[in-house]
Amino acid sequence: ETGVTQTPRHLVMGMTNKKSLKCEQHLGHNAMYWYKQSAKKPLELMFVYSLEERVENNSVPSRFSPECPNSSHLFLHLHTLQPEDSALYLCASSQDYAQATNTEAFFGQGTRLTVV
Amino acid sequence: GQQVMQIPQYQHVQEGEDFTTYCNSSTTLSNIQWYKQRPGGHPVFLIQLVKSGEVKKQKRLTFQFGEAKKNSSLHITATQTTDVGTYFCAGEAGTALIFGKGTTLSVSS
Numbered sequence: 001e002t003g004v005t006q007t008p009r010h011l012v013m014g015m016t017n018k019k020s021l022k023c024e025q026h027l028g029h030n031a032m033y034w035y036k037q038s039a040k041k042p043l044e045l046m047f048v049y050s051l052e053e054r055v056e057n058n059s060v061p062s063r064f065s066p067e068c069p070n071s072s073h074l075f076l077h078l079h080t081l082q083p084e085d086s087a088l089y090l091c092a093s094s095q096d097y098a099q100a101t102n103t104e105a106f107f108g109q110g111t112r113l114t115v116v
Numbered sequence: 117g118q119q120v121m122q123i124p125q126y127q128h129v130q131e132g133e134d135f136t137t138y139c140n141s142s143t144t145l146s147n148i149q150w151y152k153q154r155p156g157g158h159p160v161f162l163i164q165l166v167k168s169g170e171v172k173k174q175k176r177l178t179f180q181f182g183e184a185k186k187n188s189s190l191h192i193t194a195t196q197t198t199d200v201g202t203y204f205c206a207g208e209a210g211t212a213l214i215f216g217k218g219t220t221l222s223v224s225s
Contacts, residue, residue, distance in 0.1 A: 033212060042120075043159070043204065043215035056212055090158060098210055101166065104149060105206075105213060107158040 003027040006091050006108035013081065014116055021076040021111045023091030031097035032074040033105065034066060038087040049074060050097035081115045088112055118143050120207045122216030129223055135192040137219035139205035147208050148181055148188045153218070154201040195223050 004025045013019050025032065034046040048056040049068040063085075065077040074091055088110045095102040119142045129135050139148065147166045151159040163172055165181035165188060172179045178191045188205055202220045206213040 031212075035215075042217040043206075045212050045214070048212045098208070098212065101147070101164070103147070103208060103213065104161045104164055105151075105159070106161065109158050 004091060004093055004106050004108035006089075006111050008111055009109065010112045010114075012114045012116060013078070015081060015083075017081075018077070018079040020078065021089055021091075021113075023074040023076075023108055025072055025074075025091075025093040025106070027093060027095075027106060029093040029095050029106070030071065031094045031103075032068060032071075033092045033094075034074065034076050035090040035092060035107075036087050037090055037110070043090070047076075048097065055097060078113075081113075083115050086113055086115045118207070118209055118211070118214050120205060120214050120216040122205055122219055124219055125217060126220050127222070129195050129221070131197060131223050131225045132194050135195050135199070135221055137190050137203050137205075137221075139188045139190075139207070139216050141186045141207045141209075141214075143207075143209050144185050145207040145209050146185075148185075149206045149208070149213065150179060150188075150190055151204045151206060151215075152201050153204065157201075159204060192221075195221070197223050197225055199223055 007022045031050045036044045047066040067075040090110045091108040092105040121140045149164045150162040153159045169183045170181040176193045180189045202218040204218040206215045
């Protein structure tokens with residue numbers, strides 16, 4: 001138990017579906033992240049929120065839409081995905097963002113997404 | 117953009133042998149972190165190095181941060197089957213962590 005909970009653990013969706021991934025952290029952290037992990041690529045940072053504001057703008061397709069309603073919750077809304085979007089989606093949190101210390105990431109167990 | 121390279125990508129050892137993975141950044145880092153991901157699991161934080169030339173030990177694991185703060189290594193002495201998994205380095209330079217591709221370690225008894 002890392003203090004970061006992700007739901008669902010597994011998700012199969014069609015290309016025309018709309019679904020959302022949920023992440024909740026119970027650690028009182030100020031920063032939350034979405035990472036994508038696929039078989040042949042490193043952990044790819046998708047989105048960063050610090051103090052509930054989106055702070056980094058990586059090149060992520062618009063079919064992925066993040067939402068951070070408060071400091072404990074992070075969502076990833078999915079719509080019209082492609083089969084190549086199938087991957088493990090990991091949420092993480094850290095005490096602070098882009099500081100010399102207090103940035104160790106605590107990961108959730110991930111959502112295994114399959115797009116059919 | 118900032119890149120973090122990690123080698124080797126895979127390493128197989130006999131139980132009891134040593135293992136080392138290397139990490140290199142294209143830019144100077146404010147800190148470097150190491151994570152371990154067991155098969156089917158999620159990355160778990162191991163350690164953070166902040167100072168130039170820093171060396172830290174955790175039992176059989178030795179972590180080093182280069183003098184120029186652009187490279188790092190993780191060395192495991194006398195590997196055990198419980199060491200299997202993927203070891204990631206992650207560097208920070210004023211942005212969120214950038215992860216290397218990881219080194220996947222397998223150990224046969």
